[in-house]
Amino acid sequence: MNRIMDVKFWIVLGIILGLVLGFDHPDAPNMLIITLMLQMTLALQGLRFDFSDMTENRKGVLICLLLCFALNTGITLATGLLFIDDKALWYGWVMLSAVPCAISVMTTAFYLKGDMKLSMLAFSSIYVVALVVTPLLTHLLMGEAASWTKILEYVLLFVIIPVVVDIPLNRITIPPIVKIMSMNLILLCMVFISVGFRRDYILENPDVAAWLLLANMVRIFVPCYILLFLLKRIGVAKDRAVIYCAMATWRNSGLAATLCIVMFSSTYPNALLPAVLSLMVENLWFVIFQGTYDRIWDSKKEPTFS
Numbered sequence: 001m002n003r004i005m006d007v008k009f010w011i012v013l014g015i016i017l018g019l020v021l022g023f024d025h026p027d028a029p030n031m032l033i034i035t036l037m038l039q040m041t042l043a044l045q046g047l048r049f050d051f052s053d054m055t056e057n058r059k060g061v062l063i064c065l066l067l068c069f070a071l072n073t074g075i076t077l078a079t080g081l082l083f084i085d086d087k088a089l090w091y092g093w094v095m096l097s098a099v100p101c102a103i104s105v106m107t108t109a110f111y112l113k114g115d116m117k118l119s120m121l122a123f124s125s126i127y128v129v130a131l132v133v134t135p136l137l138t139h140l141l142m143g144e145a146a147s148w149t150k151i152l153e154y155v156l157l158f159v160i161i162p163v164v165v166d167i168p169l170n171r172i173t174i175p176p177i178v179k180i181m182s183m184n185l186i187l188l189c190m191v192f193i194s195v196g197f198r199r200d201y202i203l204e205n206p207d208v209a210a211w212l213l214l215a216n217m218v219r220i221f222v223p224c225y226i227l228l229f230l231l232k233r234i235g236v237a238k239d240r241a242v243i244y245c246a247m248a249t250w251r252n253s254g255l256a257a258t259l260c261i262v263m264f265s266s267t268y269p270n271a272l273l274p275a276v277l278s279l280m281v282e283n284l285w286f287v288i289f290q291g292t293y294d295r296i297w298d299s300k301k302e303p304t305f306s
Contacts, residue, residue, distance in 0.1 A: 008290065010184040011191060011283040018195025019202070028197045029261040033158065035190040036103065036254050041162040042183050043106035044120070045169050057121050060240060064122035067248040069133055071223065073097045076251065077141075079219045080274070082211075088268035089212075091142055096256045096275050098137040100130035100155075105246040107183060108286065112293055114242040122247065127159050146263055154259060187283075194257050194279045198272060212273055216281040224249045224285065228296065238297055245289070253279035 025031070054061065080093025101123065109119040134155055135148035174182075195202075202209040224245050231241040253275045260272035 008287040010188040011287055014188040014191030015195055015280055015283065017188075018192045019199055021192075021196060022199040023193050023196025024200065025197075028193055029258045029265075032190065032193050032254055032258045032261075033154070035186050035193065036158060036252075036258070037162050039107075039183065039186045039190065040103040040158065041165050041169065042174075042179060042186070043103050043110070044162060044166050045174060045179070053117055054121055057118050060115075060118045060243070061122045061125050063244060064118075064247045065126060065129060067227075067244055068101045068126050069129065072101070072248050072251060073137070075219055075223055079215050082215060083274075086270075088264070088270040089208075089274060091145060091264060091268055092256075092260055092271040092274035094138060094141045095146070095260055095271065096251055096253065096278055098134045098141075098151075099252040099256045099259070100126045100134065101247055102250045102252040102254065102282070104187075104250050104282070104286070105243070107187075108246040108250070108289075109243055110183075111290060112242045113239060114246075115237075115239040118240060119243045119246075122243065126247075127155070130155055145267075146259075150263060151259060154255065154262070158255060190254055191279065191283055194254060194276050197257075197261070198270075198276050201270065201273070202276075208273070209277065212277040213281065216274070216278045220249055220278075220281050220285050221288075224289070228293075232297060241297070242293060249285060250282055251278065253282055 076093065076097035080090055080097065083089040083093060103123070106116075106119050106123060108114065109116050131152065135151045138146045138151055139148045227248050228241065228245050231244060236244070256275035257272045257279065260268075260275060264271040
């Protein structure tokens, strides 16, 4: 039973099924965005906050914004420069750098007992900022190759529908075991669709896939663990440190892949590869991070500030 409830099992299973079975389906973009919205709906279900919460957490929210759109975006763009000679891959890196953090930061907070209120406030603020930053950044770096109105439409779609669905859903109590299993199955579907959609190219071009995989591993693991040790050293509260690490690491690779499929499937089909490989590595990071975070962090040390 413990294995069935463990999110790591479902992530690894999704990657394996995607690589073995593939998923070359014309409706993959729509299926992917549906899984993302379902994941967001469940993550937000039952969470409430008011403006006084924002006042109390404004410092933490600002830090999260900077980690998401300054540190993470900057590192992702810098990594993408390694592939700038290939227009399709460069566009993919730009899209990956421009999207906000994934709803999985809420999942991280949920599984690792992070500050749920801070994660929700920061996540909400990031998506408000993303309505401007994501279309602007893609327009500046890709010009007319990417429709900023289409990007804005998808970001809005991703936010508004889950919020509306959660209005009646918040009136009921979902048992924890049901919520956890539902999130695990949704994550399985998201990983399977994303990996399976370009499985053939990955298997036929292992050299390109390997370089993209390596680039994403350096981009994700190195900054995260440097940040983790820094936060621990300066005495940040443990439940907030996990939020900061997630914000600095987890981009919405599923949304980036969906946008690449929607806009570049006929012109630059390989543009989604950075996002697909990023999704694989981010989930691998979560598996490792979940298993090492408590061991690395000295829980006996009292925080000096939050």
